[in-house]
Amino acid sequence: MDIINHDILIVGGGGAGLRAAIAISQMSPSLKTAVISKVYPMRSHTVAAEGGSAAVLNDDDTHDLHAYDTIKGSDYLADQDAVEVFVRDATNEVRQIERWGCPWNREEDGTIAARWFGGMSRKRTLHAADKTGFHLLHALFQTSLKFDTLKRYDEWHVCALLVDNGKVGGVLALNTRTGVFSILSAKAVILCTGGVGRMYAFTSNAGIKTADGAALTYRAGGPIKDMEFIQFHPSGLMRTGILITEASRGEGGYLFNKDGKRFLENYAPSKMELAPRDIVSRSIIEEILAGRGFKGTYGSYIHLDLRHLGEAKIMEKLPMVRELCLDFAGMDPVYDPIPIRPTMHYTMGGIHCDKDGKTPMPGLFSAGEAACVSIHGANRLGSNSLTELLVFGARAGRTAVEYVSTAKPVSADKLQSLAKDRMDFIQKRYMKAGNGKEKIGAILSELRKTMDEKVGIYRTEEPLKEAIQIIQKLKERFNKITLTQQSRVFNTELTAAMELDNMLEIAHVIAMCAQVRKESRGGHARKDYPTRNDEQFLHHSLTYQGKDGPRRETFPVTITKWQPEERKY
Amino acid sequence: MAEEIKITVTRYNPDKEAELKTQTFTIPYHNDWSILDGLNYIKAELDGTLTYRWSCRMAVCGSCGMMVNGTPRLTCSTYLNEFYPGEITIEPLANFPIIRDLVVDLTDFMDKLKEVKPWIIRKNKSDENDTSKEYIQTTAQMDKYYQQTLCINCTLCYAACPVYGLHPDFIGPAVIALGYRYNNDSRDQGKDERRKFLASEDGVWKCTVVGDCTEVCPKHVDPSAVIQRTKVDNATNWFFSFLKGKK
């Protein structure tokens, strides 16, 4: 098999991957660095982020306050040393991206403007209208083009990590364009592959968010962390789950039930619509369960009302919300309230790493939504993620540069034999011309339905156990899939099969960790264990691939100066 | 009987045969399905080999452009109900080489994107990474280029451009708009470095002002107007440098 040699390989061309790539290119232009991405970088899902990116810039704000808000938002599961680093680096990073052309909205005096966001006690969410991720990603991508030394593999699909005795030496990747597999060797691999959203049916996530990074690590023997913590965003557009940004509430939008009441009065009276997402999402579900939702073709919903903001403000601050409503719901928020319900949105858990992006496996690093540092703990505050991409993307990049200065590569012979094993596996598992009757589409639909119904906003022992059983059955059914075509060029059926395999593996971990965590904390809400239980569960879950399924261990939470207290808003 | 709609798609598999073919599928009609929903239905239920690009399904990633009844459109935000009960024909974006079925080769576009130097250029290089403070930029200054930041690189404008169809060397609408975006950003000082490319033989002057690019742009970037403004800008620049005796 072909081997192409590198020093550092970044898997993922979203915000985290590109920020890492730029950091490396600036620090060490002589290193052979490459970004590999299954879609063109500017198509990565960072492009869809809307509301903003949090950082302390104003005089009335402090790093400690941002840290406290983040930690309280995390329901005390965040590692406080990492959060302290995060809020400090954040200030520089948002200015850096400004210098690289991000068109942040401005105050009258031309300085960067901020808006309110859920769970933040100051106005600190910087934004570029409500297309923040789009602008951030394009600014990063375009800036990355100026580094001639940075190589790209666009539309290449990473299928496996190549690991020799626990040490990572590169990846096995498929060039989708030609259908040819190659070894991309590297002394350091940084996984920036995004989240797991597509295993849920009702989600704000793009088609490419298929748990690849977590699955690559897990199969290679590495631990993944806190996978049970999934964020449901309060406002998904009915039918599609497309996101209506929290900025719509940050700019003053209201939530109404069918009796015309701003029901958050009953759940979070001091923050109302700007309470953190887990709380607002559960409040919506409670209203719907109590029969106070509106009924429609696609189920029950509540209203997000922006009408009182007026057309001018909507066009200035929330143009994309209007565009999305017009294009995808056939209504105009200037004149009508928006029908919404909670949508699966963000993966708090991910590849276990520290605040420098280092995982326990030598040569493996991670950043962005794929990683779990953890600064989000059990619940991420809106607008902390885009900032995380910048901060930890850059940090992971710098750590990798340091690492490769002394690391030895895995030998070419060894890589060949590792790759051959993986290739045999891939051929047997996905590309066999068998007579299996199972179809990818059918298994995927059942997985997504199961996750929505049994591993959703509210969780209970029995349904979780059922979910685990169903997932195990789906894994067995997966063994009997046959692809309808074995062609090489742009075989999206093959890549879809690998993605589904990844999602099944990680769904199993999520359901299992959710079942074991018998408490409610942040985004993980157990009906049968409705309170937080610090005595038994103030720890991270670390999961490894075991012989008969996931094996769970625990890992301590780092607490510096904010002792856990009751989380009320 | 449930309502149905016919979709005819281009099929091409270079592994198997050299020619393009078409294939017609009949799918259930839903008033609120996008064309992309229809294609996803075909792939999941009828033919797993159908090949096309998509990702965000919310009209922002720029992946899903195709010719829909002859016009370049984003298929995730174009609905079956615009055509029903008529039939729909989906072809790969015009003016690009085809890789497979509805997937086209974007290499040329990606190369040109880089050539226009789409990043902030400063005379003093250390400005570019000075994080001690932001550049000051008023909303009025931002308005001078903001519309051109909205391009999602969907390349519908290239598929619509007759000039690009005839002369593939033409830099093309989106890339010129991107050059304009940086040239008019008050933070940028790189106009001179971009001039050679933008005003080259294959640059703005090739455009014959058909205006189809602006017509099909889903994000209202208005490349056509920008190309004309860039022409004027370069003409006056040329004129002034002539006066100053530089030329």
Ligand SMILES: Cc1cc2nc3c(=O)[nH]c(=O)nc-3n(C[C@H](O)[C@H](O)[C@H](O)COP(=O)(O)OP(=O)(O)OC[C@H]3O[C@@H](n4cnc5c(N)ncnc54)[C@H](O)[C@@H]3O)c2cc1C
């Ligand atoms: C609709 C929406 C709105 C949001 N709004 C906000 C917001 O306002 N503020 C905020 O802070 N956060 C927001 N978020 C969250 C935030 O946008 C994401 O967490 C973040 O963009 C993830 O970036 P990333 O770089 O980690 O991954 P992504 O941008 O998802 O990129 C992942 C990359 O990995 C590549 N990849 C994956 N698997 C493979 C593989 N097997 N082989 C090769 N390449 C691979 C992909 O091609 C892609 O380039 C939002 C999220 C969504 C869904």
Ligand code: FES
């Ligand atoms: S799928 Fe992203 S623009 Fe249509």
